[in-house]
Structures are given as C-alpha cells and as structure tokens.
Amino acid sequence: MSCLASIILLWDGMREWLTIAFIGVERGPDDLVVTCLRDRFRDRLLWSNFKAIGQPALVAVARAGWHIQSLDDIANSIREGRFDELELERARENAKEKLAWINRLSHNMASLQGLDTLKKILANSSINVICPPCLKGFSRADSLYAHFREVGKTDQMHASLAMKQTNFVTFHAYYEMAIGAPIPSSELRHGHKCFETWFIIEHYRRDAENGEEHPDTLLSELFDFNALDDYEPTSV
Incomplete structure (x- = not known):
C-alpha cells in the first residue's frame, strides 16, 4: 500500500x-472531445478525462478563452440527448472574443513593462533630445540641430526642423508631420523642449491609427538610442 501511495503522490506531483x-x-458520441497539446504532443481526450487531469487542464481552458461551466453544460447536453450545435x-465565438481580449491585455501589460524599462534606460543614459523624423x-x-x-541637405523635413528660429510656420508644419x-x-516655441525625450514619447503618433500608438509596437522599439554626438557643437 505504501508503494501504491507513493506512486499516486508521484503522479499528482507530475500532473x-x-x-x-x-x-x-x-462533439463526440457521448461527450465533448478535446484536442490539446500535452508536453508538445497532440492528443484527443474526452472532456471528462481532460478535466480529470486537474488544474493544468483547467488553466489551459481558461487561457484559451473558454468557460469551463459552458463546456460542462454542453457535455451534459450531449449525454442527455439535447445537444444544440448552435450552443x-x-x-466557440465567445472564446475567440475572450482570447482576443486576453491577447490585447497581455500586449498592454508588455507595453507598460517596456515603458518602465525605457524609463530606467533613459534615466541612466546621456540621451536628452530626440530627432522626430528618424528617432535618433x-x-x-x-x-541635434x-x-x-x-x-x-537632402531631406526637406530635417531642413525644416532646423528653421525653428527663422521660419516658425514652416517648422511647425513639418514638426507635426514628423510627430504625426x-x-x-x-508648446513648441520655447527652447528645445519639443525635442526632449519624454515630450517626443508622449506626443509621437506617426504610423499610428486613430491617434494611438501602433498596437504592434512597443515604445522601447520606437527609438534608436545610438547617440550621434560626433557633430561639432554649434549654437542653437
């Protein structure tokens, strides 16, 4: 008995x-049939057997966007002969919508984590200003100037951004195009605040939809942090 108990405990730990x-x-003949991956191997199990695996299986269901109670109800309807394919x-459609929401939430969390990382990088770097068109x-x-x-010399947008003091109207128009x-x-007239790193991060909308950052781009991926400080200092 002690050996059997040890095997059971070992199996519980492995699960x-x-x-x-x-x-x-x-739908199966008498139960729902689940298609799953178990340790990278494709498998098919009855819903009742899949649930018997325990917590890892239930977590997998939730991560896929499905409701366990809904699957239980549908499985019972099969056993009782009242199955409705529409249910x-x-x-399935509800699961797709929930999975999409889970993925969006995961992306937003990743973006926030990326922003925190970006803050730490900038706090420990010498980067103070950003070029809006090329994000250097x-x-x-x-x-920068x-x-x-x-x-x-070969790009009108960069040339126009250098006109802040001499032709503000042109500068303003091209700045908005660069930022998007x-x-x-x-907000653009005083000093070089409009080129400061966090001003650019907060206002940058180029290549975006509906005034929001592109959903597939993390903030930390927008910027090229290779400083180009090999220019001779000149007056602004």
Whole structure:
C-alpha cells in the first residue's frame, strides 16, 4: 500500500508539471472531445478525462478563452440527448472574443513593462533630445540641430526642423508631420523642449491609427538610442 501511495503522490506531483495547451473542442458520441497539446504532443481526450487531469487542464481552458461551466453544460447536453450545435458555436465565438481580449491585455501589460524599462534606460543614459523624423537620440540640443542641418541637405523635413528660429510656420508644419499629431504652437516655441525625450514619447503618433500608438509596437522599439554626438557643437 505504501508503494501504491507513493506512486499516486508521484503522479499528482507530475500532473502539476504537465505542459498543456487547449486547442479546441467538438462533439463526440457521448461527450465533448478535446484536442490539446500535452508536453508538445497532440492528443484527443474526452472532456471528462481532460478535466480529470486537474488544474493544468483547467488553466489551459481558461487561457484559451473558454468557460469551463459552458463546456460542462454542453457535455451534459450531449449525454442527455439535447445537444444544440448552435450552443457549441456560440461558446466557440465567445472564446475567440475572450482570447482576443486576453491577447490585447497581455500586449498592454508588455507595453507598460517596456515603458518602465525605457524609463530606467533613459534615466541612466546621456540621451536628452530626440530627432522626430528618424528617432535618433542626442545628449545635446546643438548636436541635434547639427544633425538637422546635415541631413537637411537632402531631406526637406530635417531642413525644416532646423528653421525653428527663422521660419516658425514652416517648422511647425513639418514638426507635426514628423510627430504625426497636431501640437499647439505654444508648446513648441520655447527652447528645445519639443525635442526632449519624454515630450517626443508622449506626443509621437506617426504610423499610428486613430491617434494611438501602433498596437504592434512597443515604445522601447520606437527609438534608436545610438547617440550621434560626433557633430561639432554649434549654437542653437
């Protein structure tokens, strides 16, 4: 008996380490049939047997967006001869919607984590200003303006960003194009605040939809942190 008890305890421990992914479910003769991955191997189990695996299986169901109670109800309807295919299809659509929501939530959490990481990187870096069109970082405003003038020899947007003091109207128009969002002129007139790193991060909307950051891009991926401070200092 002690040997049998040890085997049972060992199995209970192993079940906690099983890697299970819930792929889908379909009607069987007397029960729902679950398609899943168990430790990277594809498998098909009756719903009752799948649930018997325990917590790893139930977690896999939840992660796939399905409701355990809904699957229980549908499985019971099969056993009782009152199965309705529409109920299963409705549960499948609900699972797709919930999974999409889970994925969006995961992405948002990853974006927030990326933002926290970005803050730490910037706090320990020499980057103070950003070029809006190419998103290169610089430690000094004079290096940034030298970059505008150098690249501006062949690029109108960079050339226009160097006109802040001489042609503000042109500067303003091209700044908004570079950022991809309308910016009040009052926020652009004083010093080089409009090129400061966090100002760019907060207002950058280029290549975005409906005024929001592109959903597939983390903030930390937007910027090239290779400072180009090899320009000779010049007055701004």
